Amino acid sequence: MQIDPAVRKSIFRGISLSLFIYALPVALMYLFFSLKGYKPWQNPLSAGQTWFLHNWSNYGISCFILLLGVVEFLSGLYDRDRWDGNEKLTDIVCFAFPLLALRPFVTYFGLKFLPLVLPGLKNMFGWVPFWWGFFIICVADDLTQYWYHRLHHQIPWLWRFHRTHHSAAYMGMSMASRQNAFYTIFFSQIYLTSALVYLGLGPSALLVQTIKSMITTMAHSSITWDKPFYKYRILHPIAWVLERLISTPATHHAHHAASTDDGIGYYKGNFGNMFFLWDVLFGTAHISRQYPSAYGISHYEKDQWYAQVFWPILKSKVEGSELAADGPIVRVDAPLKSAPTPASSAVPQEAA
Amino acid sequence: MRRVASENAHAELKLERNSGGLSEMTFADGWLLLKKILVGIVITVVPLAVIAAGLWSIQRTRVNHPQTEPTSSAKVAYAN
Numbered sequence: 201m202q203i204d205p206a207v208r209k210s211i212f213r214g215i216s217l218s219l220f221i222y223a224l225p226v227a228l229m230y231l232f233f234s235l236k237g238y239k240p241w242q243n244p245l246s247a248g249q250t251w252f253l254h255n256w257s258n259y260g261i262s263c264f265i266l267l268l269g270v271v272e273f274l275s276g277l278y279d280r281d282r283w284d285g286n287e288k289l290t291d292i293v294c295f296a297f298p299l300l301a302l303r304p305f306v307t308y309f310g311l312k313f314l315p316l317v318l319p320g321l322k323n324m325f326g327w328v329p330f331w332w333g334f335f336i337i338c339v340a341d342d343l344t345q346y347w348y349h350r351l352h353h354q355i356p357w358l359w360r361f362h363r364t365h366h367s368a369a370y371m372g373m374s375m376a377s378r379q380n381a382f383y384t385i386f387f388s389q390i391y392l393t394s395a396l397v398y399l400g401l402g403p404s405a406l407l408v409q410t411i412k413s414m415i416t417t418m419a420h421s422s423i424t425w426d427k428p429f430y431k432y433r434i435l436h437p438i439a440w441v442l443e444r445l446i447s448t449p450a451t452h453h454a455h456h457a458a459s460t461d462d463g464i465g466y467y468k469g470n471f472g473n474m475f476f477l478w479d480v481l482f483g484t485a486h487i488s489r490q491y492p493s494a495y496g497i498s499h500y501e502k503d504q505w506y507a508q509v510f511w512p513i514l515k516s517k518v519e520g521s522e523l524a525a526d527g528p529i530v531r532v533d534a535p536l537k538s539a540p541t542p543a544s545s546a547v548p549q550e551a552a
Numbered sequence: 553m554r555r556v557a558s559e560n561a562h563a564e565l566k567l568e569r570n571s572g573g574l575s576e577m578t579f580a581d582g583w584l585l586l587k588k589i590l591v592g593i594v595i596t597v598v599p600l601a602v603i604a605a606g607l608w609s610i611q612r613t614r615v616n617h618p619q620t621e622p623t624s625s626a627k628v629a630y631a632n
Contacts, residue, residue: 226606
């Protein structure tokens with residue numbers, strides 16, 4: 201299965217532009233130093249600030265995600281009819297996998313592998329001021345994740361590694377970590393940021409990671425925190441900025457929609473994780489202030505949790521599934537069963 | 553076309569297969585994983601090279617001082 205020529209052209213054009221965007225924060229920092237005569241090595245981050253960032257990143261975010269999960273569950277925001285045993289197991293294994301396997305793997309990468317391949321470069325750029333480091337990592341980490349994510353949607357043979365993230369017919373905070381194990385373990389932006397930490401940008405990376413975790417978790421959550429911004433006229437200017445800058449539940453839920461027929465769902469775009477700005481810049485944005493009526497994949501037939509997590513090592517027993525041993529690389533979308541006509545099917549949940 | 557033919561040839565060389573649907577990893581799957589890892593390496597290394605080259609240039613032209621002491625030994629841990 202080949203990539204559509206128009207998509208291929210768009211990818212090459214976007215990646216070329218991205219090279220300049222990666223260099224932009226560094227170029228601006230250079231300009232700032234030149235104009236101000238700033239000496240960055242004179243203002244290192246204090247030990248107290250580093251301690252706070254480290255602990256907030258480790259414990260604060262974990263508590264935040266746990267609390268969000270409890271609120272979603274107690275509020276009945278999980279669709280219990282659809283969240284059956286297989287789906288629960290998929291979500292729980294995917295939630296635990298990064299904690300049990302990814303962290304040790306990344307720690308090994310940072311502490312053992314990088315000193316081996318980049319000897320003598322540890323903290324080479326430790327002089328980079330905290331906020332400039334923050335700016336550099338925000339762009340580097342999130343733009344890399346945008347491309348990692350987008351390529352898994354637009355290159356047909358990569359799709360099956362990302363399919364698990366889209367198979368659920370519901371939204372919730374657990375969706376943020378619901379991924380195939382190989383998609384998770386080879387997350388490019390983690391290794392890029394780890395390398396920048398090794399080179400001396402550690403404290404800045406902690407803050408970026410904290411903010412990014414909160415934005416991405418809230419974008420997947422069934423708690424639609426952005427609704428008031430669309431409802432009250434006085435908040436519309438803030439909504440206009442927010443929905444273009446970061447991933448909101450409205451724009452990210454559209455990415456998880458089962459169909460594009462209603463004009464709300466848009467799984468062919470909205471790839472941004474922390475920043476939605478990348479979608480605006482690269483022409484993959486679809487800004488919506490409503491929420492899709494159905495989530496997931498139109499042809500999903502409950503592939504076993506182990507196949508969803510460990511494909512291609514373990515295969516699905518569902519005949520014709522993309523994750524089955526002889527399944528197609530990309531299966532054609534099926535019309536939604538509950539949505540035969542535009543009038544009845546895609547009745548959006550009004551934002552107001 | 554050539555890629556598809558090659559994948560089909562690999563697919564025939566299945567390492568192990570059973571009727572239960574488990575352990576059906578094929579050479580084609582292994583090749584797929586390898587390609588995926590290569591794509592990941594490229595989109596990691598290219599931005600790293602751009603940023604590191606930029607920072608190194610600033611260090612050469614603006615900083616002009618002995619390498620600073622580490623400001624932190626903190627590690628980054630990812631939530632997702």
